[in-house]
Amino acid sequence: MKGIAFNTWPYSSFPVWVPSYPLEDVINRLSSFGYDAIEIGCASPHAWPDYLSPERRKEILTLLKQKNLKVAAMLPAPGGGPGNNPTSPLAEEREFTINHYKEVVRLAHEWECPTVMWIAGWVVHGTSQQDAWNYSLEGLGNVAKYAKELGVTMVVEPTPADSNLIETADDALLLSEQTGASNVKVMFDTFHALYRNEVPSDYVYRMADKLHHVHISDNDRLPPGQGRGDFDAVLKALKEVNYEGYLSMEVGFHTRQAEPDWYAKTSIDYLRAKVNEIWR
16 A cells, blocks of 8 residues: 545535635645645645646645655546536537646646546436446546556546446446556545445455555545444455555545544544554
């Protein structure tokens, strides 16, 4: 395992307003809490590519290196104003989304980040499920080709709590396999598995050697250990399949009442202890 990361959503006001901090502040905080890496949500104010000048990109990379904090992955914002829906019935939106993903991939490359997530999109009324699937597959193939040139891996995530196209481990595996691209893998989020009343450790065994990245969250976007998730079983399964990626916390961005530092500290204190107990 590469280490433990924290997703910046609860520090960034996406998708609801939560206490919002500049990316430099978040880097300093997560480093002080003992994280190995940061997972950057690509929305304002942190990493919307159009808002980042070449100078600012270099400044952020310098700070990351000073704090010895890797960038585990980057997650394009799946919704909001412009939509960013690769399955949109609007050709213009699909084109915008693909170009945006490529800009995120470029940013990931500049920040020495190995992984960008593919949020496969959502089916708009009047578009068939098959057409939506084909749009997403075409878009992913396009982005993956660009990403391969930059040494970036794309990962397909099942997101049943947020969308209606890729809902299960099998959905993610199928879309990944249909691209035929060697740099397209899969990931899963324990929160989404729990949302479907499925067993998160089953996802580990199902995805196995295709599993490239993992989001850790208890039910209701709580820190691990604060809800009903069985994280002992998840960590044991990851050890059994020789998982070599990051464990990235994606918690605490679902409500304005979230206090981001508490989520970050509580999450790493629990998971670091569990990893030391089970993994080593």
